[in-house]
Amino acid sequence: xxxxxxxxxxxxxxxxxxxxxxxFLEVGSIVSSYSFNANSAxxxxxxxxxxxxxxxxxxGGIEYNESPTVTYSPLQGEEFTNRLLTPxxxxxxxxxxxxxxxxxxxxxCCVQRMNGLSNAxxxxxxxxxxxxxxxxxxxxxxxxxxxxxxxxxxVDAEGxxxxxxxTLRMRFILPxxxxxxxxxxxxxxxxxxxxxxxxxxxxxxxxxAPRSSGxxxxxxxxxxxxxxxxxxxxxxxxxxxxxxxxxxxRYADGTPFAWKQLTGDIFRVQVSSDEPKDAAVKIPYRGxxxxxxxxxxxxxxxxxxxxxxxxxxxxxx
Numbered sequence: 369x370x371x372x373x374x375x376x377x378x379x380x381x382x383x384x385x386x387x388x389x390x391x392f393l394e395v396g397s398i399v400s401s402y403s404f405n406a407n408s409a410x411x412x413x414x415x416x417x418x419x420x421x422x423x424x425x426x427x428g429g430i431e432y433n434e435s436p437t438v439t440y441s442p443l444q445g446e447e448f449t450n451r452l453l454t455p456x457x458x459x460x461x462x463x464x465x466x467x468x469x470x471x472x473x474x475x476x477c478c479v480q481r482m483n484g485l486s487n488a489x490x491x492x493x494x495x496x497x498x499x500x501x502x503x504x505x506x507x508x509x510x511x512x513x514x515x516x517x518x519x520x521x522x523v524d525a526e527g528x529x530x531x532x533x534x535t536l537r538m539r540f541i542l543p544x545x546x547x548x549x550x551x552x553x554x555x556x557x558x559x560x561x562x563x564x565x566x567x568x569x570x571x572x573x574x575x576x577a578p579r580s581s582g583x584x585x586x587x588x589x590x591x592x593x594x595x596x597x598x599x600x601x602x603x604x605x606x607x608x609x610x611x612x613x614x615x616x617x618r619y620a621d622g623t624p625f626a627w628k629q630l631t632g633d634i635f636r637v638q639v640s641s642d643e644p645k646d647a648a649v650k651i652p653y654r655g656x657x658x659x660x661x662x663x664x665x666x667x668x669x670x671x672x673x674x675x676x677x678x679x680x681x682x683x684x685x
Contacts, residue, residue: 369395369438374649377674381637382651382658384599386614387494392448396441405431451681456588458574460680462536464673465523472513473634473670475505477594478677481587482508483561483578488630491600492593495615499625506630508560511553515540520550523572536572538584591681598674601631603639605656613654635670636660 380390408428461474480487487505490496515521520542526535540554558565564581575585589597604614617625628636640657644650648668650659660667 369398371649372438372440373675374671375651377671377678378637378649378658378660379651379653381595381599382602382653384596385495385602385604386608386654390595392443393440394443396439398436398438400434400436402435403431403433452592453590454681455574455590456594456677456681458536458572458586458588459525460677461588462523462525462572464676469673470513471516471521471523472509473673475509475512475586476631476634477597477670477673478589479586480589480593481505481576483563483585485560488597488600491597491627491630492589493596495600496617497615499617499619502630504560508557511557511560515550515553515557518550520554538570538572540568542568591677594674594677598631598635598670600627601635602637602658605639605641608654633666635667636664637667 376393380392383390406429456478461478464474465471475482476487480489480492482505485505485508486501487509488500488502490498490500512521520540522539522541524537524539526537540557542550542554554568555565557563561584562578562581563570563584567582571583573579573583573585574588575583576587578585608614609616617627619625626632637658637660638644640659641655643652643657644659644661646662647659648662648664649671650657652658660671662668
């Protein structure tokens with residue numbers, strides 16, 4: 369089940385890269401049948417004339433079989449489509465961050481805009497032909513991660529009870545003396561996001577734009593947009609690009625844009641003509657193999673994140 373689930377997600381990412389329709393399945397039922405057989409035999413060997421010497425032969429065996437049957441059913445209908453298209457709640461991002469997930473990975477995958485900074489908006493759908501804006505957002509996300517690792521940045525919920533899930537905040541914790549490197553990073557974040565330079569705590573709200581310099585307004589992606597975004601990291605055979613089977617993103621001067629500049633260090637799906645020998649998950653498609661390397665821990669982590677988000681947002685409820 370785990371293997372088929374991973375193959376399904378990877379296959380759908382590849383399908384989206386080629387603008388083919390994705391198909392989502394879930395386990396409908398699991399039935400196991402068992403069988404147990406035992407047998408024994410004994411034989412007597414007698415000479416041709418009925419005399420000796422006589423001999424005895426014996427034997428036996430036990431056979432046990434288990435035959436599991438897994439039934440898959442398609443995820444479809446209005447309810448599933450709505451869950452697929454509904455933006456991910458900021459509360460989910462906060463919970464994942466508190467569970468130890470990288471803020472940089474969460475924001476790059478699941479947020480498409482933050483305080484006016486665009487995170488490759490065009491990549492939230494089919495591969496765009498133009499290069500979307502992403503540099504400032506990516507820089508801010510990278511600074512978030514650097515401060516998170518140094519325990520200078522925390523994303524949490526403020527309040528108790530019902531209000532805890534509604535009031536979200538990002539806090540910068542710096543010592544009184546202050547590390548000059550950390551202070552410089554916090555200052556750069558404030559400038560990038562247009563935040564109040566005198567504050568170290570900011571509310572996180574789901575909105576297109578902040579209402580004050582004390583807020584960080586984020587526009588989360590939907591689950592489908594996350595899938596489209598990560599599909600940009602799917603490498604394709606050069607012949608398919610030449611034949612126009614996939615969109616080639618280009619700068620204004622016509623130079624091809626490499627999506628690994630945006631997604632390369634968090635997610636990568638490789639392609640080869642031969643079946644890979646060391647893959648965490650692999651699928652054949654259009655005469656080639658698409659796969660995530662078993663030693664590519666960053667890509668495997670992002671793939672795990674996608675699995676959790678899909679189960680949370682689109683699974684049966």
